[in-house]
Amino acid sequence: MMTGHTPRDPDFEERVRTSFDGQNMMRTMGMSIASVGPGFIDIAFNHDDRFAQQHGFAHGGFVATSLDSACGFAALTLMVPNAAVLTVEYKINYLRPARADAYRASAHVVKSGRTLTYCEAALTAAGSDEALATMTGTLISLVDTGIEN
Amino acid sequence: MMTGHTPRDPDFEERVRTSFDGQNMMRTMGMSIASVGPGFIDIAFNHDDRFAQQHGFAHGGFVATSLDSACGFAALTLMVPNAAVLTVEYKINYLRPARADAYRASAHVVKSGRTLTYCEAALTAAGSDEALATMTGTLISLVDTGIEN
Amino acid sequence: MMTGHTPRDPDFEERVRTSFDGQNMMRTMGMSIASVGPGFIDIAFNHDDRFAQQHGFAHGGFVATSLDSACGFAALTLMVPNAAVLTVEYKINYLRPARADAYRASAHVVKSGRTLTYCEAALTAAGSDEALATMTGTLISLVDTGIEN
Amino acid sequence: MMTGHTPRDPDFEERVRTSFDGQNMMRTMGMSIASVGPGFIDIAFNHDDRFAQQHGFAHGGFVATSLDSACGFAALTLMVPNAAVLTVEYKINYLRPARADAYRASAHVVKSGRTLTYCEAALTAAGSDEALATMTGTLISLVDTGIEN
Numbered sequence: 007m008m009t010g011h012t013p014r015d016p017d018f019e020e021r022v023r024t025s026f027d028g029q030n031m032m033r034t035m036g037m038s039i040a041s042v043g044p045g046f047i048d049i050a051f052n053h054d055d056r057f058a059q060q061h062g063f064a065h066g067g068f069v070a071t072s073l074d075s076a077c078g079f080a081a082l083t084l085m086v087p088n089a090a091v092l093t094v095e096y097k098i099n100y101l102r103p104a105r106a107d108a109y110r111a112s113a114h115v116v117k118s119g120r121t122l123t124y125c126e127a128a129l130t131a132a133g134s135d136e137a138l139a140t141m142t143g144t145l146i147s148l149v150d151t152g153i154e155n
Numbered sequence: 156m157m158t159g160h161t162p163r164d165p166d167f168e169e170r171v172r173t174s175f176d177g178q179n180m181m182r183t184m185g186m187s188i189a190s191v192g193p194g195f196i197d198i199a200f201n202h203d204d205r206f207a208q209q210h211g212f213a214h215g216g217f218v219a220t221s222l223d224s225a226c227g228f229a230a231l232t233l234m235v236p237n238a239a240v241l242t243v244e245y246k247i248n249y250l251r252p253a254r255a256d257a258y259r260a261s262a263h264v265v266k267s268g269r270t271l272t273y274c275e276a277a278l279t280a281a282g283s284d285e286a287l288a289t290m291t292g293t294l295i296s297l298v299d300t301g302i303e304n
Numbered sequence: 305m306m307t308g309h310t311p312r313d314p315d316f317e318e319r320v321r322t323s324f325d326g327q328n329m330m331r332t333m334g335m336s337i338a339s340v341g342p343g344f345i346d347i348a349f350n351h352d353d354r355f356a357q358q359h360g361f362a363h364g365g366f367v368a369t370s371l372d373s374a375c376g377f378a379a380l381t382l383m384v385p386n387a388a389v390l391t392v393e394y395k396i397n398y399l400r401p402a403r404a405d406a407y408r409a410s411a412h413v414v415k416s417g418r419t420l421t422y423c424e425a426a427l428t429a430a431g432s433d434e435a436l437a438t439m440t441g442t443l444i445s446l447v448d449t450g451i452e453n
Numbered sequence: 454m455m456t457g458h459t460p461r462d463p464d465f466e467e468r469v470r471t472s473f474d475g476q477n478m479m480r481t482m483g484m485s486i487a488s489v490g491p492g493f494i495d496i497a498f499n500h501d502d503r504f505a506q507q508h509g510f511a512h513g514g515f516v517a518t519s520l521d522s523a524c525g526f527a528a529l530t531l532m533v534p535n536a537a538v539l540t541v542e543y544k545i546n547y548l549r550p551a552r553a554d555a556y557r558a559s560a561h562v563v564k565s566g567r568t569l570t571y572c573e574a575a576l577t578a579a580g581s582d583e584a585l586a587t588m589t590g591t592l593i594s595l596v597d598t599g600i601e602n
Contacts (some may be wrong), residue, residue: 031214034205056183065180066227066242067220075214093215094569095591097246097395097544099422099440101415116435117399121568122541122593124397126438138413140424142397142440144542144591146569171507181416237356244418244442246395246544248571248589250564253379266548271392271444273546275587286563289573291546291589295420332503363478364521364540369514374589376513391513395544416600 010046011045011115015087018044022082029075037072037111039079045115050106050132054073064104066139069111073098073127073141078114081123081145084115089147094122096143106131113141122146159224160194160264164236167193178224186221186260188228194264196229199281201257213253218260222247222290223234225262230272230294233264238296243271245292253287255285262290271295309343309413313385316342320380327373335370335409337377343413345378348430350406356430362402367409370438371425373394374411379421379443382413387445392420402436404429411439420444458492458562462534465491469529470517476522484519484558486526492562494527497579499555511551516558517601520545520574520588523560524526524562528592530571541569543590551585560588 015021022042026032032049035057040050049072055067074093082091115129127141164170168191175181175188181198184206189199198221206217223242262276272298276290321431324330329346333355336394347370355366377389380389382440411425425439462468466489473479473486479496482504487497498520504515521540527536560574574588 025209028209029214030205030207031216056179058179060174060177061239063179065220066201066223067184067216070223071214071216074219078215090210092252093249095246095248095542097244097440098252099244099442100242103241103423116438124399124438140414140422140439140440142395145395244393246589248591250571265587273548273587289563289571289589291544291587293546317515323507326507327512328503328505329514354475354477357473358472359537363476363518365478365482365514368517369512370520372513372517388508390550391547393544393546395542397542398540399570401539 011084011118013044013084015085017087018083021087022079025082026079029072032075035068035071037075040110042079042083044127045080045084045097045118047076047083047113048109049076053106060107061103065090066100069100069104069129069139070098072109072111073113073129073139074143075125076111077125077143078145080113080115081127083120084118084123085147086149089149091145092148094144094146096141098139098141100139102138104129147149160233162193162233165236166236167232169227170236174231175228180220181224184217184220184252185276189259190230191228194197194223194229194233194267196232198225198260199257210252211254215249218278218288219247220248221258221260222262222278222288223292225260225276226274226290226292226295229262229264229274230267233267233272234296235298237277238258238298240294241297243293243295245290247288247290249288251287253278257281309382309416311342311382315385316381319385320323320377323380324377329369330373333366333369340377340381340407342390343378343382343416345374345381345411345444347374347409348406349367351404359401360403364398367395367398367402367427367437370409371411371427371437372441374409375423375439375441376424376443378411378413378423379416382416382421383445384447387447389443390446392442392444394439395437396437400436402427406430455490458531458565460491460531462532463533465530465591468534469526472529473526476531478518479522481516482515484522489515489526489530491530492565494523494530496523496558497555508550508580509552510543513547516551516576516586517545519558520560520576520586521590523558523574524572524590525592527560527562527572528565531565531570532594533596536596538592539595541591541593543588545588546584547586549585551576555579561583
């Protein structure tokens with residue numbers, strides 16, 4: 007995938023993978039990096055009954071977790087080496103019930119500013135292009151300031 | 156809490172509690188109903204390292220799950236008996252890192268229409284009034300139509 | 305532009321143009337239809353000092369008006385003949401200050417349901433592909449029910 | 454109205470009024486400051502057929518303009534003297550058709566950070582408490598950096 011973004015940190019991939027591995031939530035939910043590059047990431051995960059809602063579909067929070075993390079790590083690929091990334095906000099639209107065996111949460115950076123990054127993301131069933139849910143979000147880069155914005 | 160809403164179903168509380176109990180995600184994340192009434196619900200839950208992000212705080216998806224469910228069940232309190240509730244969309248703003256021992260996710264209905272419901276919700280540390288995150292969301296009532304919108 | 309959408313009304317274009325022409329706001333702001341088809345619309349308009357903010361750029365409300373209308377009319381292209389369209393919600397992200405002479409507000413339908421439609425839109429300077437602002441929105445089709453949702 | 458916010462600039466009111474008066478959009482749409490204080494503002498305006506949609510109600514963009522400006526100026530009341538305020542993002546939910554003679558767009562700051570401010574706002578008919586539309590938004594304070602984020 008070509009995104010036209012130039013990473014500020016040549017070692018971004020290792021940094022992102024280390025951060026991803028340090029996130030308990032990803033491990034707990036069985037989420038892993040399917041691919042990552044400058045300004046984008048794909049997260050793969052499987053259906054899990056523990057994270058289902060009352061009709062047996064993937065809970066909206068399960069979906070949102072994958073997309074939120076995808077946006078955060080996509081943003082992180084373009085940040086300076088010592089930056090921490092926090093989510094400022096996102097909106098999610100649920101377009102179709104999520105009832106596949108396997109999913110992809112794909113995010114890409116649309117605008118990478120010095121402080122703020124704007125990302126778009128979508129959830130699909132693995133092997134499909136049809137969006138089950140979409141997200142747009144704002145992330146903030148925090149450098150040497152602790153983690154408060 | 157007085158909300159001025161009149162339930163369309165006198166047995167709404169039993170219906171909401173049954174639906175809540177049928178949602179694996181709430182059980183998996185240790186979330187329970189602290190209080191519920193016409194047009195509102197409070198969900199209580201504790202910090203859980205399994206759902207933490209890379210800095211040790213509650214993952215945004217953990218927070219979003221609690222608020223999304225709170226909006227959904229608050230909306231459901233005012234729906235007709237045979238309605239299913241689905242989330243159409245929400246926006247969440249993360250205002251402060253979530254690093255408390257216990258949380259409350261509180262949602263209330265602002266507008267309950269025949270088809271659409273609009274809710275507002277906030278996450279606080281238990282015993283505090285300070286919002287750590289806020290959500291506004293749209294829910295849809297699906298009656299006798301399957302679960303597609 | 306191919307969108308893969310099939311209009312429910314073969315006369316959708318005339319219906320959309322009539323509705324657009326009946327909207328004072330579009331006339332007041334000098335907005336016109338540059339192109340329209342099943343599931344998409346492009347709205348063209350020029351900078352206008354009357355709708356500027358304090359730094360001389362296009363006011364966020366000027367931008368939002370163009371994108372909101374674009375989403376609404378894109379959704380309307382796919383609705384049944386007697387439907388009225390209302391905006392349920394949208395989020396807008398402002399990515400760059402808008403200070404061009406001419407703009408395009410382009411919207412396309414991602415999911416067209418019986419009741420709800422989900423659209424995505426972007427503002428660009430005319431002749432540019434760079435998004436100045438993006439919008440995701442939910443529209444509702446109201447048929448024979450008056451205009452309340 | 455008590456908000457508990459302490460302005461960083463004792464002359465915030467004059468600064469906000471000067472900025473408001475410098476915004477053509479407010480003058481064009483007949484919007485004025487009804488009240489302003491640390492962390493909040495109320496903007497008053499009247500129905501105007503020029504800014505109506507196809508059913509004769511206030512256009513969503515007219516409503517959004519009032520709420521966006523209200524959020525921006527509420528945020529500005531708490532910023533340092535040399536700050537410029539820009540809108541990062543907002544979501545608006547339209548709850549009821551807007552067809553009153555006069556309106557109030559009221560915004561208050563929920564969280565005022567050094568860089569980012571989070572505001573909530575609502576549109577009501579003058580003299581009513583019923584929300585016709587609600588907004589949540591993120592604003593950024595730009596100091597000595599030009600107006601890019």
